Amino acid sequence: MAAGQGPVTSEALAACMGTNPVVVRRTMAGLRNGGFVRSEKGHRGGWTIACDLRRVTLRDIHKVLGEPAVFAIGNRNETSECLVEQSVNAVLDDAFEAAETLLMQRFGNVTLAELVDEFSGRLKTLEENRKD
Amino acid sequence: MAAGQGPVTSEALAACMGTNPVVVRRTMAGLRNGGFVRSEKGHRGGWTIACDLRRVTLRDIHKVLGEPAVFAIGNRNETSECLVEQSVNAVLDDAFEAAETLLMQRFGNVTLAELVDEFSGRLKTLEENRKD
DNA sequence: ATATCTCGTAATAATCGTAGTTACATGAAG
DNA sequence: CTTCATGTAACTACGATTATTACGAGATAT
Numbered sequence: 001m002a003a004g005q006g007p008v009t010s011e012a013l014a015a016c017m018g019t020n021p022v023v024v025r026r027t028m029a030g031l032r033n034g035g036f037v038r039s040e041k042g043h044r045g046g047w048t049i050a051c052d053l054r055r056v057t058l059r060d061i062h063k064v065l066g067e068p069a070v071f072a073i074g075n076r077n078e079t080s081e082c083l084v085e086q087s088v089n090a091v092l093d094d095a096f097e098a099a100e101t102l103l104m105q106r107f108g109n110v111t112l113a114e115l116v117d118e119f120s121g122r123l124k125t126l127e128e129n130r131k132d
Numbered sequence: 133m134a135a136g137q138g139p140v141t142s143e144a145l146a147a148c149m150g151t152n153p154v155v156v157r158r159t160m161a162g163l164r165n166g167g168f169v170r171s172e173k174g175h176r177g178g179w180t181i182a183c184d185l186r187r188v189t190l191r192d193i194h195k196v197l198g199e200p201a202v203f204a205i206g207n208r209n210e211t212s213e214c215l216v217e218q219s220v221n222a223v224l225d226d227a228f229e230a231a232e233t234l235l236m237q238r239f240g241n242v243t244l245a246e247l248v249d250e251f252s253g254r255l256k257t258l259e260e261n262r263k264d
Numbered sequence: 265a266t267a268t269c270t271c272g273t274a275a276t277a278a279t280c281g282t283a284g285t286t287a288c289a290t291g292a293a294g
Numbered sequence: 295c296t297t298c299a300t301g302t303a304a305c306t307a308c309g310a311t312t313a314t315t316a317c318g319a320g321a322t323a324t
Contacts, residue, residue, distance in 0.1 A: 042321025095238035174292030
């Protein structure tokens with residue numbers, strides 16, 4: 001989206017990503033709520049970037065998408081009657097929190113503009129290899 | 133298990149944990165492969181702790197259970213043709229790796245004996261409150 | 265106007281990974 | 295030789311995510 005000019009339809013994005021337009025809309029709706037994109041209906045409608053990519057980080061994206069759970073393991077019941085489970089949770093929670101904080105710090109240090117740059121670099125490399 | 137003497141059956145453990153004996157056996161099989169528990173069949177059979185709890189950490193447990201994925205987000209395809217996905221992965225992988233390393237360090241600092249202590253403390257507190 | 269395009273969203277279906285269950289074989293103790 | 299317990303394969307159930315279908319509402323072009 002950053003590369004093109006003018007709106008991009010959900011259908012086009014879905015085709016790019018090998019998924020479904022409705023799925024795209026669902027996620028984009030989150031980004032729109034965060035003010036990162038705009039959507040317009042009808043002819044020539046679609047999605048447009050509505051923010052300065054240099055000022056939006058992965059942390060912002062994560063937050064706006066509802067802060068989905070980061071970890072796949074641990075904590076079946078946060079509030080359990082079981083003393084064993086409580087003990088394990090007490091010990092693990094600190095560790096998980098530390099790891100999550102670190103991860104979020106890292107996310108906060110990556111802007112979308114940097115991702116675009118990363119992509120541009122890869123594209124350039126690919127094109128140079130094609131020339132050979 | 134640390135509290136009792138003698139083997140504990142899968143059925144007893146399952147009852148404790150509100151799950152199924154076979155599920156218990158599946159996980160315990162992993163621990164047995166790591167040499168942390170023993171199992172015996174037949175009359176008076178069951179599971180026995182076979183290690184020094186002060187020398188086994190959560191990191192060891194995680195490793196022996198196949199190092200299940202720690203994160204719930206990120207990396208749908210580690211090797212993707214898509215340049216956008218590659219760019220995102222490249223940036224995220226560092227962050228995930230850092231967070232995972234930190235988490236594993238923490239796990240490595242928690243022994244099973246410490247968990248038992250934590251549990252004993254909670255048990256004691258609970259009993260004192262019952263007295264009142 | 266009206267046909268067309270596009271998002272918005274609810275309802276439903278498909279998919280996938282985990283957990284639970286059943287069934288039966290194997291081995292040990294009484 | 296009966297009973298108890300693990301070992302394991304096969305199957306079922308469940309929950310969460312993703313995909314699909316269907317239709318409404320607004321915007322644009324002709």
